[in-house]
Amino acid sequence: MTRLVALALLALLLAGCGHSGPRSIAGGECRIFEAPKYEVRGQRAYDQDWIDSQVEGGVGGCHWNRPSPRPASIDAGAAVAPGAAKPARRRGIIARIRDRVLPTRPPFPAAAPPIEPVPAIAPPAPPQPAPAPPRSALERLLQPRDDD
Numbered sequence: 001m002t003r004l005v006a007l008a009l010l011a012l013l014l015a016g017c018g019h020s021g022p023r024s025i026a027g028g029e030c031r032i033f034e035a036p037k038y039e040v041r042g043q044r045a046y047d048q049d050w051i052d053s054q055v056e057g058g059v060g061g062c063h064w065n066r067p068s069p070r071p072a073s074i075d076a077g078a079a080v081a082p083g084a085a086k087p088a089r090r091r092g093i094i095a096r097i098r099d100r101v102l103p104t105r106p107p108f109p110a111a112a113p114p115i116e117p118v119p120a121i122a123p124p125a126p127p128q129p130a131p132a133p134p135r136s137a138l139e140r141l142l143q144p145r146d147d148d
Contacts (some may be wrong), residue, residue, distance in 0.1 A: 030062035039070040 036056055040049035058064040 005035065030058075033058060033062070034068045035062070035064040038074075039067050 033054075036055060040051050040055070043049050055064075055067065059066060
């Protein structure tokens with residue numbers, strides 16, 4: 001009896017090796033994905049990295065041919081319409097409440113015109129006193145001064 005139980009356990013363990021493993025519904029992953037006919041470009045660097053990894057995986061794993069160069073007609077029509085603008089974004093609830101509750105701020109005053117420099121005017125020179133009359137020898141002797 002123990003031999004049968006041991007044989008049954010061994011058969012269960014080795015039963016997983018007897019088949020070829022799980023498969024996809026379509027019979028292989030290469031049938032699910034379609035090979036690109038021409039080079040695909042992403043909008044951002046992350047998009048381009050993902051696209052490149054998928055294409056290289058298909059070339060290496062599924063034996064796809066490399067994509068042909070991108071047609072010029074695709075790039076010519078890819079320009080964004082110049083009049084297309086994003087819709088105005090709704091302001092946050094805090095900003096809307098604040099604008100209703102608080103009074104409006106007074107506008108900043110307009111910038112004053114630049115101040116022109118005032119021309120430098122020198123004050124008039126004070127009048128020079130009239131020269132003193134010459135002193136006599138007697139005055140110079142009795143009242144000496146430094147300028148004599």
